[in-house]
Amino acid sequence: MATTETLTAERILAATEEVLRRHGAAKATVVDVARVLGVSHASVYRHFRTKAALREAVTKRWLDRTSDALSGVVDADGPAEDRLRRWLTGLFAAKQHKAGDDPELFATYTVLVGEASEVVDEHIADLTGQLARIVRQGMENTEFTPSDPATTARALFEATARYHDPAYAPEWSRADAEEAFTALLDLLVRGLRP
Structure with a gap:
């Protein structure tokens, strides 16, 4: 054909x-x-010169969908705290949808992500870079206590891993997942305030 x-x-x-x-x-x-x-x-x-190169490219494409969707929150107007909440909530929602809307493909990508560590490292660097920009803007506007934006962003990312790391996907559909996420987010934001 x-x-x-x-x-x-x-x-x-x-x-x-x-x-x-x-x-x-x-x-x-x-x-x-x-x-x-x-x-x-x-x-x-x-x-794509090899099967591995094709698998890496399709994994990158899948991960970039999340990064691209969240990048708009970084550059949006409004207080940094609001954007930080929207960004972290958006990350959780994106992962929930990927896992819940197409569980077979999510499981497949979880395998591919395990194979493409460089692609995953780049994805995490992009996400924490976006977070660092929001944190830096919050510090510049005196919404957040001064600190190293990159370190703070990494801490926020790691503190919320339960809501975006595929290893925790089975927990994302729990009845209290949204409530627990909101409680964690409130705690993290309070810790950033001066």
């Missing part, structure tokens, strides 16, 4: 996601991706 559409990296990544959803990380192959696209596997390899 040949295709007349131009083969792009984005089309390959979308097809890879479809294949991963259908077959899981253990069984998905480049040949499966090529079949979905109606091209040879050599065509896929022209864009």
Whole structure:
């Protein structure tokens, strides 16, 4: 089945996601991706030199969706405290949706994230960098006590890990998860105030 559409990296990544959803990380192959696209596997390899490179790229794409959605909160108007709350709440909500809306794909990506440590490290650096910008703005506006923004951001990220680290995904659907998250967020914000 040949295709007349131009083969792009984005089309390959979308097809890879479809294949991963259908077959899981253990069984998905480049040949499966090529079949979905109606091209040879050599065509896929022209864009991604190895299966590992393709898996890293699709993992990065998946993680970037969260980072991109949260970046708008960083640059929004309003008090830093409000933006910090929206950002952390947005991160929790994004992870809840990923786990709850498509559990098979979430499980697959959890496997891929375990394989792509450099991609994950970059993702965490991006997220903590966004948090650091909010913290820095809060310090500049005297909403938050002066400290090192990067260290504070990392502490906030680690303190809320239960609400965004995939290892805790089974707990995100608990009846009291939202209430517990809000209580933690209130405690953290109080600790930042002068």
